[in-house]
Amino acid sequence: MLILRDFFSFCTLATLLIVWSTLMHHRLRTAVNRFLQSLGLLVVSVALVSPAAHASERKKSAAKKQQAQTVSAQRAVAPRKSAGSAKAARATARTSKAPARVAYEPAKPSFGQMAGLHQVNDPLDLKSSVALVIDQETHEVLVSKNEHAVLPIASLTKLMTGLIITQARLPMDEPLTITQDDVDTEKGSRSRLSVGTTLTRGEMLHLALMSSENRAAHALGRTYPGGLEAFVALMNSKARSIGMTDTSYVEPTGLSSKNQSSARDLARLVSVAHGDPVMREFSTSPGYEVAVGHKTLQYNNTNGLVKNPTWSIGLQKTGYISEAGRCLVMQTQIAGRKLIMVFLDSAGKFSRLGDAQRVRNWVESLPALGTKLQATRAG
DSSP states (O other): HHHHHHHHHHHHHHHHHHHHHHHHHHHHHHHHHHHHHHHHHHHHHHHHHHHHHHHHHHHHHHHHHHHHHHHHHHHHHHHHHHHHHHHHHHHHHHHHOOOOOOOOOOOOOHHHHHGGGGGOTTTTTSSSSEEEETTTTTOEEEEEEEETEEOOGGGGGHHHHHHHHHTTTOTTTTTTEOOOGGGGSOOOOOOOOOOEEEHHHHHHHHHHHHOOHHHHHHHHTTTTTTTHHHOOOOOOOHHHHTTTOBOSSSSSSSSSSSSSEEEHHHHHHHHHHTOOOOHHHHOOOSSSEEEEETTTEEEEOOOOGGGOOOEEEEEEEEEEEEETEEEEEEEEEETTEEEEEEEEESTTTTTHHHHHHHHHHHHHHSSHHHHHHHHHHHO
């Protein structure tokens, strides 16, 4: 009985296992079939989509190629813009953004130009409307052009300013201070000597004669015993005493066009000033340094010829305002002769120096003087 029961249990268990196995096999086969169906659908979808995608890529590539060809064709057909056109376009763009500018105003004509003095011809084709070259020792006139014309003399004024100071025997080490009164309100000229700057009288005189420092020259007159008015009166008195009958001064810098003289008068002034050693030294030094506070300012001579070793210059002064044109006076030695040169109302920044060189070349070409020049150079 026990054996039958065990056999029956075994059969039951075996039947259950067979049923479970059959069931699991059926489910597995179903799952596999479903997986295979899904995989088949995926393959079919890829096969259908891939050609369309490739076709789309080919269309895009062809479109880009066609566009590039079109741009190239347009570039080939369209004319190139020149560099000038591009610059003009940029300039136009800048101009449209830039604020409106004041119209250009030409420089005012000098008094000599208005008087027609430049229409006078001379053998040396000088660019100065007024010129005078004389032998300092014999007073022989070598060059004369409008020598009696009375014109503004600009900073040639400072020769008289310096002469008054040196002959007054005032202490050169006395400190002088630049004030607002020394600032140029007539021409608006600039200066590196700011209000409050203190230099000695000697330093002020040096800068006035060598670098044509306007504030320094004005301070020299303002601090003179009796003040500026007394100083200007003394300038005019000195001019008359040395025979400068065409000359008048109203201030010590030369910024005013009312400071006027003739070439004849200026030649007399140069001759007198050349006799003063301080005037010779200060007017011909190539450069000069002054200490201003914690700074050192370097000043240079306004006449470039003083640095030229081929020139022997004993005294010089330059000047310029629009009414006077470019001016230059010099005492120099050429071909063994001491000469005084005066050039007024020269047209062009360097033309006054060019006129001096033209006169020198002419003097050196004279036979009698050429021999002396060679002897001087050889010595």
